[in-house]
Amino acid sequence: MRKGFTLVEIMVVVVIIGVLAALAIPTYKLAVVRARQREALVNLKYLWELEQAFFAEHGHFGPGIHVDINEAHLPPGVGGRIKSYIDNDPPLEFSLP
Known part of the structure; x- marks a missing residue:
């Protein structure tokens, strides 16, 4: 008797x-x-805690962050593609529970 598997047996296992x-x-x-969403929420909560600590120490919130896509060091052509998304997308609003 031969030892081994038939083609049908191998095909069944593959299926x-x-x-x-x-x-x-x-x-x-x-x-x-879901893991990335949870990580983003944890990061947002941590940033909120940092803002609260800054406010407690200085009496005002920290300055806003502004990124100028034209001054970023991106490969040629990438900035324009990103800028088209930024210009067409409405600002995102979010809140922490």
């Missing part, structure tokens, strides 16, 4: 692995997105 991957990959991507 099973494919089905499991098809189920697992979207779940993994969703978990990554």
Whole structure:
């Protein structure tokens, strides 16, 4: 009797692995997105705490941040593409709970 696997057995295993991957990959991507959202929220809360500490020490909030896309050191052509998104997007508003 020969030892080894038949082509059908190998194909069945490959199909099973494919089905499991098809189920697992979207779940993994969703978990990554949620982790990034939680990380962003933690960073925002930390920035809020820093602003509160600055206010307690100086009596006013820190200066706003302004980034001039024209003065940034970006590869040629990239600044224009980013600027088109910035010009067309409305400002984002958010609040902390």
